[in-house]
Amino acid sequence: MTRLFNDPADFADEMTEGFADAAARWVQRVPGGVVRATAADEPKVAVVVGGGSGHYPAFGGLVGPGLAHGAVMGNLFASPSAHQAHSVAKVADQGRGVLFSFGNYAGDVLHFGQAQERLRAEGHDVRTVLVTDDIWSAPADQQEKRRGIAGDLVVFKIAGAAAEQGLDLDDVERLARHANARTRSFGVAFGGCTLPGADAPLFTVPEGRMAVGLGIHGEPGIDEVDIPTAAGLAEMFVSKLLEELPEGVSVSGSRVVPILNGLGSVKSEELFVVYRTVHRLLGEAGVTVVEPEVGELCTSFDMAGCSLTLLWLDDELEPLWGAPADSPGYKKGAVAPQRRVEVQVDEAADVLPIGPASAPSQALGTAIAGALADVAEALDEAADELGRMDSIAGDGDHGIGMQRGSHAARDAGRLASEGGAGAETVLVHAAEAWSDRAGGTSGAIWAEILTTVGAALGDDSTPDAGVVARAVREASDAVQAFGKAKVGDKTMVDALVPFAETLAAEVDGGAPLATAWQRATDAAEAAAQATADLVATLGRARSHGDKSLGTPDPGAVSFALVCRTVHRALAGATATK
Incomplete structure (x- = not known):
C-alpha cells in the first residue's frame, strides 16, 4: 500500500513537481506536465504522450532524446484535461507538427481530442495515434476497442525514434500506427493497488488465485485462475499471444521484441525467472528474440502483477526499436549531443476573460456560484461511496475525481461571480476548472454540460423556466454526441436523459421551475438506481462483463446527486421570494 504522501488530493501535483526537480537533466515542468529540457540542432516533429499518473516511468519518465518531447500528466489513473494536453503540446511543438499518442481510454480520447481541435484551430498540425495492444480487452475483430497497456512503450519508442531521424509528421504517424498494429500484450495480477489515502486496494484476488486480463488503472481482471508457477505463467503468456498474430506475420522465422513488464510490486528477480x-x-x-526488455516500464502504482508484450518486427520497425534513447525511465545506446533549452510559458494567455453582464445575469451568476459550493459539499460527503461503486468494475477514482472537479468549479465560479460575471461566464469558468482539475471522462462531460447550459443562459438576461429546460436538453444532446453514449450503456447518460426529458415535459405543462426540477430529479434518481440491472457497454467497466451487475453506475448516481443538490438551492431561492 502507499505509505508516503501528504494530502492525497495533492499527490499527483507534488509527485510531478518532485519528478521534474529530480529529472531536470531531461525535463522541465510546464502547466499540464513536462517537456524536454534539451533540443536537437534541427527542429523535429514533437511526440507528446500522456495519461493519468501512477504508471511511472510512463509517462513523464519517457521524455527525452529518442523518445517523447512532452508528457501530459493527469491525476492518478485519471486522464489529463484538454487544457493540460493543449498546454504541453503548444510548448513542445517545434513547428513541424505534433503527434499525440496515448492509451485507448474514453477520458483520454475525449480530452486529447478536444486539445487537438483547439490546437488545429490555432494553426498547429496535430495527429493522434491510440495504443490498443491489450488482447483481453476486446476480441480480435474489434481491435479499435482495445485499451493500451505496456504497448505504450513500443508506440512511443518507434514514434520518438522516427521523429529523431527528422521524418515528417506523415511518416511519424504512419510508423506509430504500424508499430501499434504489430504489438500485442497480455497482463495478470495477484492483487490490486492502493491509492494514497485509501485503506484498501481497489480490488483483491483470493489467496492462490490470479486475475487475468487486467488493465493498468487498478481495474480488476476479466477472468480469474489459480496462480501457476513462473514457468506456467510464461507458457500462458506466450501461448495466448502466439494465438493472435498481426496481419502478415507468421511465427516461424519472425523477429520479435518481448517486453516483460512489472506492474509495481513484482520484483525484477521474479520477472527474470518468468x-x-x-x-x-x-x-x-522458431522466433528470433531481438533486444528484449524486462523491468518496470508501464506500472499500475503498487499493483502486484506483470504483463508480456510482443512487438513483431519488420525492416522498418527494427532499426527504430534499436535506435538510441535517453530519458529518466528508459535508456538505450548513446544519443546525439543535445543543447539545453528553457521554455517560456505565457500563463496569462490562458486566463479566461470576464466580459460585461446585465445586473439580472450577475445575480443569477452569484446564485450559480452558491449552488456550485453546495454541490462540492455534497460530493465531499458522497466521495467514498462513489469510489466504492466505481471500484466494482472500474478504477475506483470517480468519487475523488468528482471532488476535485467540483472543488475547482466552486472556486472558479466564486471568483468569476465576485468579478462581476454573468451566468454564462460563471458556468464557463467553472466548466474549464472542473475539466482541468478532474480530468477523466466525467471531467470532460461535466465541462460539456456546464458550458452548454451557460451558452443557453447567456450573460445579458434573466432566463425563464423554458430557457433553463431547453438549456438542459441541449446539454443532454451535446453529451450524447460528445461521448457517444446512449441510454442503456450504463453511464451518466442513463440519468441525464430522463432528467432532461422530464424537466422539459414538466415546464411545458406549466410547472414552476423548482417543481419541475424536483420531478426531473426524481426521474434521474430512479434511472440511476435502475442502472444496477445493466451491464456496462462503454468505458473501462465495459471490459468486465457482468461484474457491474447489481451496482448502479457511479456517474449516473453522482449526476442525480448534483441535480438533487441544485434543487435544494432552487427551492430555497423560491422560498425567499
Whole structure:
C-alpha cells in the first residue's frame, strides 16, 4: 500500500513537481506536465504522450532524446484535461507538427481530442495515434476497442525514434500506427493497488488465485485462475499471444521484441525467472528474440502483477526499436549531443476573460456560484461511496475525481461571480476548472454540460423556466454526441436523459421551475438506481462483463446527486421570494 504522501488530493501535483526537480537533466515542468529540457540542432516533429499518473516511468519518465518531447500528466489513473494536453503540446511543438499518442481510454480520447481541435484551430498540425495492444480487452475483430497497456512503450519508442531521424509528421504517424498494429500484450495480477489515502486496494484476488486480463488503472481482471508457477505463467503468456498474430506475420522465422513488464510490486528477480521460460518458448516456436526488455516500464502504482508484450518486427520497425534513447525511465545506446533549452510559458494567455453582464445575469451568476459550493459539499460527503461503486468494475477514482472537479468549479465560479460575471461566464469558468482539475471522462462531460447550459443562459438576461429546460436538453444532446453514449450503456447518460426529458415535459405543462426540477430529479434518481440491472457497454467497466451487475453506475448516481443538490438551492431561492 502507499505509505508516503501528504494530502492525497495533492499527490499527483507534488509527485510531478518532485519528478521534474529530480529529472531536470531531461525535463522541465510546464502547466499540464513536462517537456524536454534539451533540443536537437534541427527542429523535429514533437511526440507528446500522456495519461493519468501512477504508471511511472510512463509517462513523464519517457521524455527525452529518442523518445517523447512532452508528457501530459493527469491525476492518478485519471486522464489529463484538454487544457493540460493543449498546454504541453503548444510548448513542445517545434513547428513541424505534433503527434499525440496515448492509451485507448474514453477520458483520454475525449480530452486529447478536444486539445487537438483547439490546437488545429490555432494553426498547429496535430495527429493522434491510440495504443490498443491489450488482447483481453476486446476480441480480435474489434481491435479499435482495445485499451493500451505496456504497448505504450513500443508506440512511443518507434514514434520518438522516427521523429529523431527528422521524418515528417506523415511518416511519424504512419510508423506509430504500424508499430501499434504489430504489438500485442497480455497482463495478470495477484492483487490490486492502493491509492494514497485509501485503506484498501481497489480490488483483491483470493489467496492462490490470479486475475487475468487486467488493465493498468487498478481495474480488476476479466477472468480469474489459480496462480501457476513462473514457468506456467510464461507458457500462458506466450501461448495466448502466439494465438493472435498481426496481419502478415507468421511465427516461424519472425523477429520479435518481448517486453516483460512489472506492474509495481513484482520484483525484477521474479520477472527474470518468468522471462527465462518466455525466451525459451519463443525460440522453440522458431522466433528470433531481438533486444528484449524486462523491468518496470508501464506500472499500475503498487499493483502486484506483470504483463508480456510482443512487438513483431519488420525492416522498418527494427532499426527504430534499436535506435538510441535517453530519458529518466528508459535508456538505450548513446544519443546525439543535445543543447539545453528553457521554455517560456505565457500563463496569462490562458486566463479566461470576464466580459460585461446585465445586473439580472450577475445575480443569477452569484446564485450559480452558491449552488456550485453546495454541490462540492455534497460530493465531499458522497466521495467514498462513489469510489466504492466505481471500484466494482472500474478504477475506483470517480468519487475523488468528482471532488476535485467540483472543488475547482466552486472556486472558479466564486471568483468569476465576485468579478462581476454573468451566468454564462460563471458556468464557463467553472466548466474549464472542473475539466482541468478532474480530468477523466466525467471531467470532460461535466465541462460539456456546464458550458452548454451557460451558452443557453447567456450573460445579458434573466432566463425563464423554458430557457433553463431547453438549456438542459441541449446539454443532454451535446453529451450524447460528445461521448457517444446512449441510454442503456450504463453511464451518466442513463440519468441525464430522463432528467432532461422530464424537466422539459414538466415546464411545458406549466410547472414552476423548482417543481419541475424536483420531478426531473426524481426521474434521474430512479434511472440511476435502475442502472444496477445493466451491464456496462462503454468505458473501462465495459471490459468486465457482468461484474457491474447489481451496482448502479457511479456517474449516473453522482449526476442525480448534483441535480438533487441544485434543487435544494432552487427551492430555497423560491422560498425567499
